[in-house]
Amino acid sequence: MFLKKKTSQIITNSLEIEKLLTNNVEEIIGVDELRKKLLSGRKLRIKFGVDITRPNIHIGHAVGLRKLREFQKLGHTVIFLIGDATTRIGDPSGRDKTRPLLTEKEIQKNSKTYTTQVEKILDADKTEIRRNSEWFDKMSMFDFIKLLTFVTHSQIINREAFQKRIKEGKEIFAHELIYPILQGYDSVVLKADAAVHADQLFNEHFGRMYQEKFKQEPQAIITVSMLVGIDGKNKMSKSLDNYIGITDNSNDMFGKVMSIPDNIILDYFRMATDMPIYEIDKIKTKLESGANPKDIKIILAKEIVKIYYEENEAQKAKENFTKTFAERGAPENIKEIIVNKGTSIYDAVLELVKSKNELRRLIGDGAVSEVNGNKINDIYFKIEKDTILKIGKRRFLKIKIK
RNA sequence: GCGUCGGUGGCAGAGUGGUCAAAUGCAAUUGGCUGUAAACCAAUCGGUCUUGUACCUACGGGGGUUCAAAUCCCUCCCGGCGCACCA
Numbered sequence: 001m002f003l004k005k006k007t008s009q010i011i012t013n014s015l016e017i018e019k020l021l022t023n024n025v026e027e028i029i030g031v032d033e034l035r036k037k038l039l040s041g042r043k044l045r046i047k048f049g050v051d052i053t054r055p056n057i058h059i060g061h062a063v064g065l066r067k068l069r070e071f072q073k074l075g076h077t078v079i080f081l082i083g084d085a086t087t088r089i090g091d092p093s094g095r096d097k098t099r100p101l102l103t104e105k106e107i108q109k110n111s112k113t114y115t116t117q118v119e120k121i122l123d124a125d126k127t128e129i130r131r132n133s134e135w136f137d138k139m140s141m142f143d144f145i146k147l148l149t150f151v152t153h154s155q156i157i158n159r160e161a162f163q164k165r166i167k168e169g170k171e172i173f174a175h176e177l178i179y180p181i182l183q184g185y186d187s188v189v190l191k192a193d194a195a196v197h198a199d200q201l202f203n204e205h206f207g208r209m210y211q212e213k214f215k216q217e218p219q220a221i222i223t224v225s226m227l228v229g230i231d232g233k234n235k236m237s238k239s240l241d242n243y244i245g246i247t248d249n250s251n252d253m254f255g256k257v258m259s260i261p262d263n264i265i266l267d268y269f270r271m272a273t274d275m276p277i278y279e280i281d282k283i284k285t286k287l288e289s290g291a292n293p294k295d296i297k298i299i300l301a302k303e304i305v306k307i308y309y310e311e312n313e314a315q316k317a318k319e320n321f322t323k324t325f326a327e328r329g330a331p332e333n334i335k336e337i338i339v340n341k342g343t344s345i346y347d348a349v350l351e352l353v354k355s356k357n358e359l360r361r362l363i364g365d366g367a368v369s370e371v372n373g374n375k376i377n378d379i380y381f382k383i384e385k386d387t388i389l390k391i392g393k394r395r396f397l398k399i400k401i402k
Numbered sequence: 403g404c405g406u407c408g409g410u411g412g413c414a415g416a417g418u419g420g421u422c423a424a425a426u427g428c429a430a431u432u433g434g435c436u437g438u439a440a441a442c443c444a445a446u447c448g449g450u451c452u453u454g455u456a457c458c459u460a461c462g463g464g465g466g467u468u469c470a471a472a473u474c475c476c477u478c479c480c481g482g483c484g485c486a487c488c489a
Contacts, residue, residue: 230428232440294437325438360453361446365432378403378464385466392432 010041010075020070024271026061026223034194034220038074046071047080047192047207047219049132049183049200052110057117058243059272059304060227060236064196064220065121066274067224071196079128079190080118082111085136086182094196117246120308130231135189136182146179150242151212156180159202169260179203184210187219194220198233227271229314230259250309251331253309254317258300262293273303326368330371330388345381352395 005285009375017038021028028034037044038394048068055261069077081195087110115129156177157163184206187195192211195204201223208218226235228241236243260268263285269280287296298318305314326329339348346356353359360379368374371388389397 028430256437258438263440292437294413294439297439321438355449356451357449359449362432365445367432393438
């Protein structure tokens with residue numbers, strides 16, 4: 001008699017596994033154990049925790065998400081952990097300031113937008129979405145204190161961010177100290193085989209430690225590469241405003257990619273697109289042999305937009321970009337207003353500028369022109385006919401006479 | 403509670419009675435150069451208009467001294483650090 005066993009296929013192709021373990025990976029703690037597990041054919045549980053302080057995911061986060069997607073392609077389960085309980089505390093990682101506490105409402109709102117965004121990348125059938133309030137809300141004081149007994153003071157304050165603050169005489173609040181403990185315990189509850197992260201090494205180490213205390217095999221810790229922001233200097237982050245959000249519209253996304261400095265083009269190909277390595281190598285050769293980086297960036301921008309939007313959307317974004325910037329024309333879909341004949345430019349354009357003073361300055365700078373090329377130097381300019389006004393490179397307004 | 407230091411523009415951080423709408427750096431905006439960039443150079447970067455060494459608003463809040471206050475005084479609020487009280 002045959003038992004029809006319903007197991008989803010686990011792929012154990014060692015070539016694929018090595019790719020998984022190396023592409024865009026900085027470091028893996030426990031790599032040998034992880035490799036064994038991957039080869040064993042068992043379905044693994046890969047944890048990925050997010051703090052939901054910021055409601056938007058950017059393509060830097062997506063490096064981790066796309067690594068998770070690779071695990072899913074091999075048949076493994078991703079546990080997308082929304083840290084709604086821990087978000088109330090705020091992760092001190094890489095922070096030299098205490099985070100502001102979020103309200104319950106903000107957390108709820110943010111966690112909702114997260115799940116829809118994540119679905120853009122992950123395979124929903126192989127994703128478990130969990131919240132750590134599930135267990136932390138129910139945890140008794142007694143159990144919590146028990147968790148605390150596993151770690152010492154020095155284990156906690158050892159972390160760089162805290163040491164830095166101590167040195168600088170800055171405050172450390174008690175609630176910040178317990179953050180790694182909670183995050184560590186998440187791994188126990190979720191029985192994680194591995195955790196993917198970008199800047200949570202310290203916290204994930206607590207996961208390993210707690211799993212051992214609870215007689216589990218410690219999770220592997222996969223540190224994915226950190227994507228540099230579009231300023232080319234700092235890591236991509238919302239607070240530095242150097243990010244490309246995965247919900248940015250296709251035109252913005254395209255334009256932001258185009259604005260990155262040349263020296264990070266290849267990093268973006270490797271970390272933010274699905275392009276195979278041998279293709280990226282070809283691009284590298286092209287760049288080295290003097291291809292115009294602008295053209296390469298156009299390829300890059302299209303590749304990135306393609307991940308989050310339909311292919312033709314990427315093409316449209318490209319055309320829009322060329323029209324607006326390369327040919328200095330007006331993009332499609334710009335705001336339109338209807339005014340009386342003879343309306344002064346002040347009243348017409350007010351919504352594009354912060355104040356009339358600003359507009360005066362801009363006119364003085366020669367920043368304001370009609371799209372047909374006529375530069376406006378007169379601050380008392382009156383609108384006499386239908387036109388399209390342009391301020392700087394990216395502010396446009398279509399004006400119609402009533 | 404006591405002591406002490408502090409609260410300045412998006413951020414960091416000067417300024418201790420007039421020359422302060424407030425140095426400097428970062429960020430931002432605009433122009434130039436370009437490849438759309440980056441880098442670089444230059445200008446701008448509270449508001450209003452009649453563009454004037456004009457007026458209004460602004461250096462945690464309120465009050466005061468003064469011809470004149472970010473700057474001095476009083477008071478309140480907030481924060482750090484140290485010490486202690488209570489327990």
